Amino acid sequence: MGYEVTTFKVTWGLPPKARLRLKSNGNADIQKVNAIVASLxxxxxxxxxxxxxWMKATLKAIATGHPQSRIDKLLPWSFGRTS
Known part of the structure; x- marks a missing residue:
């Protein structure tokens, strides 16, 4: 991946048991996915x-052919807003 995932604030915003699950798995790829999902x-x-x-609607939109040129409409800050 060509970007850095900074997770300090996101990770410490999670309940203690969730933080433990994020750190207990030694697989770096799984940890990156967990960090991305926690950030979302x-x-x-x-x-x-x-x-x-949001996740359900976004995945459904992608699966049903939402145009890439309008991906900004699927971001959390645009969810549920019409323009």
Whole structure:
């Protein structure tokens, strides 16, 4: 991956048991995926979006052919807003 995932604030925002699960697995790829998902969930919460509803709608939109040129409409801060 060509980007750095900074997770300090996101990780410490999780409940202690969730933090333990993130650190207990030694697989670096799994940890990166966990960090990305935790970051997406935190971004949803910051933008007052319910994470499960956003993820479900976003994955459904991608699966049904949402155009790449309008990917910005799928981001958490755009979810549920019409323009």
């Amino acid at each position: 969930i935190a971004t949803c919460k910051i933008n007052s979006v319910e994470p499960y509803a």
